[in-house]
Structures are given as C-alpha cells and as structure tokens.
Amino acid sequence: MVDVKLENIVKTFDGTTALKGISLHIKHRELFTLLGPSGCGKSTTLRIIAGLDYPDSGHIYFGDEEVTYLPSYQRGAVLVFQNYALWPHMTVFDNVAYGLKLKKLPKEEIRRKVEWALELVKLKGFENRYPTQLSGGQQQRVAIARALVVEPKVLLLDEPLSNLDAKLRLEMRSEIRRIQRELGITVIYVTHDQEEAMAISDRIAVMNVGTVEQVGTPKEIYESPRTEFVASFMGKTNVIPAKVVDRQGDRVTVEFESFRLDGLHYSGDSDKVVLVIRPERIKLKPGENTVSLEGKVDLIEYYGFFTEVVGIFGETRLIARTISDREVANLRPTQPVTFYIDRDDIIVLPKQL
Amino acid sequence: MRVSKWSERFFGTPLPDPVVMVSFLFPLLYLIAFLVIPVIVMLGTAFKYNGHLSLYWFKSIFGSSYYFNPLHPQGSFVTLTTYNGQEVYYFSGLDFGVVLNSIIVSISVMILTTILGTTFAFIMARYDFPGKNIMRILLFIPLLVTPFVNVVVVQKMFLPNGLINWIFYQHLHILPKPIWIDGLVGVVIAQTITYYPIVYLNAYASFINIDPSLEEQAENLGSRGFHLFRTVTFPLALPGIAAGAVLVGIFSLEDLAAPIVFQGSAIAKKLMSYQIYSSFVSGFAIGNPQMAALALVMLTIALIMFLAIRWYVGMKQYAMLSKGGRWKPRVAKPKWWQALLIAFVAVPMLLITIFPQIGVILLAFSKSWYGTWPTGFTLDNMKALITQPDVERVILNSLLYSSVAIVIIILLSLTASYASGRFKKAKLAPVLDSLATIPIAVPGIVIAMSYFFFFSTVPPFKGTILDPTNLIQFFPGAALILAYSIRRLPFAARSIAAGIQQVHVSLEEAAMNLGAGRWKALTSILLPLISLNLLGGAMLSFVYCMSETSVGITLGSINSTWYPITAKMRELIMSAVGSANLAAALGVFLMLVQITAIVLANVITKQRYSFIGLT
Ligand SMILES: Nc1ncnc2c1ncn2[C@@H]1O[C@H](COP(=O)(O)OP(=O)(O)OP(=O)(O)O)[C@@H](O)[C@H]1O
Numbered sequence A: 001m002v003d004v005k006l007e008n009i010v011k012t013f014d015g016t017t018a019l020k021g022i023s024l025h026i027k028h029r030e031l032f033t034l035l036g037p038s039g040c041g042k043s044t045t046l047r048i049i050a051g052l053d054y055p056d057s058g059h060i061y062f063g064d065e066e067v068t069y070l071p072s073y074q075r076g077a078v079l080v081f082q083n084y085a086l087w088p089h090m091t092v093f094d095n096v097a098y099g100l101k102l103k104k105l106p107k108e109e110i111r112r113k114v115e116w117a118l119e120l121v122k123l124k125g126f127e128n129r130y131p132t133q134l135s136g137g138q139q140q141r142v143a144i145a146r147a148l149v150v151e152p153k154v155l156l157l158d159e160p161l162s163n164l165d166a167k168l169r170l171e172m173r174s175e176i177r178r179i180q181r182e183l184g185i186t187v188i189y190v191t192h193d194q195e196e197a198m199a200i201s202d203r204i205a206v207m208n209v210g211t212v213e214q215v216g217t218p219k220e221i222y223e224s225p226r227t228e229f230v231a232s233f234m235g236k237t238n239v240i241p242a243k244v245v246d247r248q249g250d251r252v253t254v255e256f257e258s259f260r261l262d263g264l265h266y267s268g269d270s271d272k273v274v275l276v277i278r279p280e281r282i283k284l285k286p287g288e289n290t291v292s293l294e295g296k297v298d299l300i301e302y303y304g305f306f307t308e309v310v311g312i313f314g315e316t317r318l319i320a321r322t323i324s325d326r327e328v329a330n331l332r333p334t335q336p337v338t339f340y341i342d343r344d345d346i347i348v349l350p351k352q353l
Numbered sequence B: 001m002r003v004s005k006w007s008e009r010f011f012g013t014p015l016p017d018p019v020v021m022v023s024f025l026f027p028l029l030y031l032i033a034f035l036v037i038p039v040i041v042m043l044g045t046a047f048k049y050n051g052h053l054s055l056y057w058f059k060s061i062f063g064s065s066y067y068f069n070p071l072h073p074q075g076s077f078v079t080l081t082t083y084n085g086q087e088v089y090y091f092s093g094l095d096f097g098v099v100l101n102s103i104i105v106s107i108s109v110m111i112l113t114t115i116l117g118t119t120f121a122f123i124m125a126r127y128d129f130p131g132k133n134i135m136r137i138l139l140f141i142p143l144l145v146t147p148f149v150n151v152v153v154v155q156k157m158f159l160p161n162g163l164i165n166w167i168f169y170q171h172l173h174i175l176p177k178p179i180w181i182d183g184l185v186g187v188v189i190a191q192t193i194t195y196y197p198i199v200y201l202n203a204y205a206s207f208i209n210i211d212p213s214l215e216e217q218a219e220n221l222g223s224r225g226f227h228l229f230r231t232v233t234f235p236l237a238l239p240g241i242a243a244g245a246v247l248v249g250i251f252s253l254e255d256l257a258a259p260i261v262f263q264g265s266a267i268a269k270k271l272m273s274y275q276i277y278s279s280f281v282s283g284f285a286i287g288n289p290q291m292a293a294l295a296l297v298m299l300t301i302a303l304i305m306f307l308a309i310r311w312y313v314g315m316k317q318y319a320m321l322s323k324g325g326r327w328k329p330r331v332a333k334p335k336w337w338q339a340l341l342i343a344f345v346a347v348p349m350l351l352i353t354i355f356p357q358i359g360v361i362l363l364a365f366s367k368s369w370y371g372t373w374p375t376g377f378t379l380d381n382m383k384a385l386i387t388q389p390d391v392e393r394v395i396l397n398s399l400l401y402s403s404v405a406i407v408i409i410i411l412l413s414l415t416a417s418y419a420s421g422r423f424k425k426a427k428l429a430p431v432l433d434s435l436a437t438i439p440i441a442v443p444g445i446v447i448a449m450s451y452f453f454f455f456s457t458v459p460p461f462k463g464t465i466l467d468p469t470n471l472i473q474f475f476p477g478a479a480l481i482l483a484y485s486i487r488r489l490p491f492a493a494r495s496i497a498a499g500i501q502q503v504h505v506s507l508e509e510a511a512m513n514l515g516a517g518r519w520k521a522l523t524s525i526l527l528p529l530i531s532l533n534l535l536g537g538a539m540l541s542f543v544y545c546m547s548e549t550s551v552g553i554t555l556g557s558i559n560s561t562w563y564p565i566t567a568k569m570r571e572l573i574m575s576a577v578g579s580a581n582l583a584a585a586l587g588v589f590l591m592l593v594q595i596t597a598i599v600l601a602n603v604i605t606k607q608r609y610s611f612i613g614l615t
C-alpha cells in the first residue's frame, strides 16, 4: 500500500524558486499526472520524489514513512528518464537485470524476471542487442522494463513519450495504462501534453510556475477549471475578460464590450473576471437557458467532422465548434451570426494577473 | 540521514556522502600538500631579508643590469666572424638581462611556432593534395620528445658545417656566407622546432571544428580567398591557436634543455630557467632568496599567461558556441601557386623540423658526428641500453617512477574530474578544477626548488627519505614520483574530464535510482564508459613522465644510483666526447616508448593521439 504525500515542497536553484510549496496526495494504484507548461517544475517534482534531488523544505511520505532525505537507492521510487538513460555498454538483458543483480537474486530468478519484464513490454528476443541497435520506441520500452522489473513501489515517468512519433505515442500510451492496471502499481506521470494527460490519467495536477493550480479527474479539470490558467491550458478555449456589474447571491451579471450576460454562476470576490467558454458549448441555435451574442462571421475553418466558426463581437473573437452540417456550410465571412451559450456552460473565474 | 548545509555548500550533495567527499578531498589535499604549500614556503623566502618582510631581493633583481637591462642591450644579434678560417654570420642574440631575455625568447618562440604550426594546420585541414597522407605521418614525427639530444642535433644542423649550410650555402647557393646559430637565437630555433607541434595540433583541431556553414555564409555574401580567411576562418580558430601558442610560451619559459645544450655560448645561460637551475646544482646557492625571487618572477609570468588564455578562450568559446552534429570539413584542391608553395616551402620546412628526430637516430647509431653527417655506423650505443649497468639502471628507474606516478595520477584525475565535473555547484569544484590544471603553468624548476626547500625544512618531511639534505636516506625516486604526479596530472585529468562530460549524468542517476549506491554507480556505469579516456590519459601522462626533465636533472641527479633517464642524458651530453651518442640511444628508447603508446592508443582506444590544450 503506497500512497505518496508531498507537503509544502520548496526547491530553489541559484536563487530562482522552481517549486513554491507543492502539496499533493497520490493514492495507491493511481495513475497520477503532473501537467504543465515547460519549466513549471514537473521534472523537479519527479526528481525530488525519486530522491535524485532534495527539497529545501517540506516533507515526502510513502505511506506513513517519511522519505524526504532517504537516498535514491533506498527509496524504491524508480524513474524512467526522459532520455531513457540506457547504459550503452550493456545489452538489453544487462540493462534490465541491473537492479536485480544489485539485490543479489539468484541467476535463475534474474533471468526469469527479465524475461517477464521484456515480455510485458513486447521486447522478447532483443536480450542481446545493445541500446544503440534499437529504435526510439524500443529503447523507451527497455527503460520501462528496467524500471518495472525491480517491482518499484512507485513508478515515475518523465515525459516518456515525447521523443516518439504520433502513432507510436498512442500505442505506448495504452501500453503504459495496461501495464499499470495489470501490475496495480502507483504511477506518477509527467507530461506537458494536455490531451495525453486526459487520456491516460486517473487524476491530474495542473502546475504553473512552481505551484499546483488544481488537482482533479480529467473531467473535473476540463469541465470545471478553477483558475483562468487551468482553463486556458486545457485545450482550445475562449477566454473573455469581463466585469461583474450586478450580483444576486451567487448569480451575477457581467459585462464585456457592449454585451451584458445575466444569471451566470460566480462566487468569487473580485469584480474583474474572465469568462471561459469551451468552443463545443457554443451553439448556433437558441436553447432553454441560453444567452445570445450577435456579431459577424470572421473565419470558417473546416476540420472534416467538425467545423470551427470564428465570430467577431465588437473587438472580441470567439470560436464555436460545431458538427459540419448544412447550416454551417452556408455561412460566409462577414455575414451576421448569433452565438448561443447555455448559462451553465459559461465559467466565470477571477482574473489572474 | 539529515541534510547538511556545509555538505551541500562545499561538496554539492545535501546528504554527506563519503565517496563524494573523498573525491573532493583526496586530490585537493594532495595538490595543496605537494604543490601549493611547497611553492608558497619557498616563495616566502623571497620576501624576507634579514628576518624582515622586504622587497629587497626583487629590488636586487630589477636593479641589476645582469638581470634587467632594458635600455643598453649587450652584444649583437648577428656578427661576422671566422670559423675554421672561413667568414660566417654568427647569430647569438642581444642580451637584455636575464628576465627580459626569457620574455623575449618566449615571445619569439610563440610567434614562430604560431606561424609554423598554423600554416601546417591550415594546409592539412583545408587542402587535399597527393602525398597528404605521407605529410600527415611526417608531421607526427616532431611530436616525439627526446630531451637534450634533439637540441644537440639542432645545434649541429646550424653549425657552419651543418646540414643547413650544406643545403643552402654549399649546394643551393642561396646564402651568401655560411650561418652559425648559437646563443639565445639557437635557443629560440631549438624551442621553435621542438614546440611547434603543440600549436599545430591545437590549430588543426580548431580549423577542423569550424562549422563550414559559417564560411559558406561568408562566401555566399561575397567574401573569398584571403579575405575569407582573415575575417571568418582565422578569428574562429584564434582561441585554439592562441591556447596552443601560450602553452608553448610557458614551455619555452621553463625549458632547460636548450639553454643547457647551448651553454657553450655564455649568453644562452642568461635565462631565468637556467639561472635558477645553475644556482640549484652549484649547491651552495640552494635556498638563495634571490633565486626564490627570480622563481617567483618566472612563476608570475607563466601564471599570467595561463590565466589570461583561460579567460580569453573561455569567453570566446562561450560566444561562438555553435550547435550542430558532425559535419564534413571543407577541403579543397590547392591552386597551382598554392601547390608550389606547399611543395617548395612547406615540405622543406617540415623536413627541417623532423630532422632533429632523425638526427637523434643517426647519432644513436654512429660513433661520432663532427661535420655535416655522423660517421662510423655502430650498434654499441643501442646495445648499451640492455648491457651497460648504469644505463640499464636509469631505464628501470624511470619505468618504476613513471609507473607509480601514473597510478597516483589516475587516482587524482579520476577523483578530481568526477568531483568537479559532477558537482559543479559545490564551492570546492572550481577550486579543484583550477588546481588540477594549474601545474601546466608552474615551471618544473620551480617545483624542484620548492620541493628541495620544503622537504628539507618542514617538519613532517624533514629528515625522511624525501629530504634531499638527508644524504644517507634521501630517495630521489620518492620526490620524483611526487613531482611527476603533480606536473603530469593535467594531461590525464583533461582526458578523463572530457570523458566524464560525455557521459550524461542521468546514466548514473538511473543506476542509483535502481538501488545502486554511489560507489556502485561509479564502478559499474561511469568507469566502464570512460575506460578509453582513462587509458588514453594514462598513456599520455606516462610518456611525459618518462621524459620529464626539470625535476629529473635537479632533485633526480643527487644520487646517480637513482637517476631517471633524463638525468643520465644530461650527464652524458655534458661529459666526454662520444657520450652524446649514448644519450641519443636513450632518446631512441624514449621515442620507442612514445610510439608504442601512440600505436596502442590508436589501436585500443581508436582515439587520436593529442597534446594537451588549455581549454
Ligand atoms: N539543475 C538546475 N539548475 C538550475 N535551475 C534548474 C535546474 N533544474 C531545473 N531548474 C529550473 O527550475 C525550473 C523548473 O524546471 P523543471 O525541469 O522542473 O521544469 P519542467 O516542468 O520539467 O519543464 P519541461 O517541460 O521543459 O521539462 C525551471 O525554471 C528550470 O530552469
């Protein structure tokens, strides 16, 4: 039973603070993803969990045991490096067997376990190759096998798919998911690709310059972002700066340009807000609880199955994503258009700096 | 375990780690004990007069025209004189006093080696012509180090009846009268021929490493020929060339072989290195504070050159950092006039510069050498290497000292390179890094003198086998091994540091993450991956230990039973007629050792044999 707890982890490098007090609770057997833009501190967090770096302050627990300053080799949190870090002077077999040999297991058992791990990553028969004789995807699978074979308490994956082509990436993504389920291990996964994070994770932590902005299931993060940053980082979205002009309980009326939208849900303090609207929630037909915006068509982008209509409302551009039907096909740039949005689909968030 | 602030500050690891601490402390303490403190202790005497702190000894140097005479140089650069009844031009050089003479010689050698080395490097890097491979092999010959005897051959080449006059006066009639090169000019010529390969190798590497697209872009914009070279190629290669030139300048400053061989002409003795050396061997002047002051002057000049080039190269390389994979260097066919220059200027120059090594072989296989060519073929000298007990003895001594030294060097450079390469944030890392490379800039004679003073006066060593004044017990081998391990450390350290840099740190982290302790990660991952660099560095250092001169002919010459090869060679060339031939045989032996090391390095490590650079 290994759950991983991080409490207020702070880490600075030469005066710049990479982690500004991160707290996370990763549950047993969970596939937990750290998601965020480049440089936000994902790798640093992972390295601290692996014991390759130590925090300036804060605590890390595996279960009830504090491991903050436990050396990496006693920790059992095995990292699969972004560059795989395969040892070029060892064969695939020796790479995978390395951790087992350190445990001084009998030869026969080592052979059996290596075989099992290579089978798991579908690399049986490659035992005697050297890493340089493998493709990128194969190398990555060796790296995963090398980590899995020691039966780690926690498996840490640092952007493991970033060097692969799109097709292999999809394949490996489901491989990782399958292996994690099969072995029932806790996996912490790092990526800056939100789509990948959504597809693979049980829960996601969205990070931004050294802080965690939100933790939740992919659905929660996507549908109920709690900050402007999370909202805009999770896929293509419309973000409109606006001002609260009237409040009735937790219902507000907001204003942007010359548009007024009433009856929106908002419980924040600040009157400076942003409206977050997912493109697929904007309709071209009115519904029961909709507000409407009248403007002009700016651009139409055809993506096959769906079409994106960019409307212009005063100075503000909004993207609507809709099924490619006949009605859309008739739209032309500069024609007038009305966007309809269900009030519950407009997320009002305090404006971030 | 708890984190510790001091461990993080000084060693770069928050958790105190014995492997890391030893990696920092062993080389650091060793270098402090056997380089820093001895030099400081000796130099301390330079600032003492009658028991007081004083600049007296420096004033005595710069106030005496013997040492410092910038305004009224003595002698003349060239005079007409007679040699065996024939009028010849005699070149010996002007005497500006010991300090300035050394500086002038050093600068002259830097300029000449730069011209020679850069020219050959450019030809080899950029032109493709028939016979290029032969030239490549020939260029390899001057790299072979044969202390003293190569200078003996240079001296013979430039006598009025020597090879140069035989060609250019007697046969080609280019010279109006024969020339005779001696004195400081002789020292400059000998050092130029000996050291230009260092510039050549540095310059060659620089030319090869220029990203061709940089030149192509300039050509694309209309730059061609010499303009292209002057505005793009040369500035880009300059840091490498300058590093090689400065290294040569330092070597020239501390060189003893050329002044000793040319000491028949009094002016050749008026160099800092020779003055310190002669005060040392004449015995009574040991511990002479004036010589300590002179040593400090020499050390200061060398260190300034060294630090300046390190700063300059570091700065430039940062500025021109150009990312990219392997590229095909630009190679062109020479135009007709370039081909003529190569054939009739470069090739003859090359042949002249490889003649000393050939001459050493001729000398070793001959009975005597008075005129242009040696006479009387004999195998006796070579046979003496394995039959004459005193000669055999020095070979075994040198092999012993060098082998022990190389073990120490490997341990030092492994630990130092690991510590300063892997824990860059540690406060001690830059200190260690500098200390491990600085021996290049410390003249050997300064080390010899400091050791003498240090071991004979400072308590833990006084009266032990390291104490040269303890005539009964003194074992020169111990002092030599220490000196070798310091002086030749940078050669191996650089090679190993380069190896460590090439191994990404994540390879070790992956091992530690999988359960290996730091020691295990070091031995199972890092060591196998840098084994080739280790081997290359070890062989290079070994070769240079075998031919170490300054300490060998001072501390190493105190007891003839324990002579290293170079001490014997010096003794031989200074003694009776005919012994130089035996010295040459020892030179041939050293060449064989070097060739073996180079071939091994090539076969086993597939690396190109290379000299040290400063970067
Ligand atoms: N060893 C280090 N020395 C100095 N600064 C560092 C070091 N490692 C990380 N940083 C800094 O800490 C911050 C976080 O880096 P980190 O590598 O954790 O980012 P990341 O989220 O993994 O980014 P990426 O997606 O680009 O891999 C960055 O600003 C980075 O420059």
Ligand SMILES: [Mg+2]
Pocket: A042, A043, A044
């Ligand atoms: Mg990263």
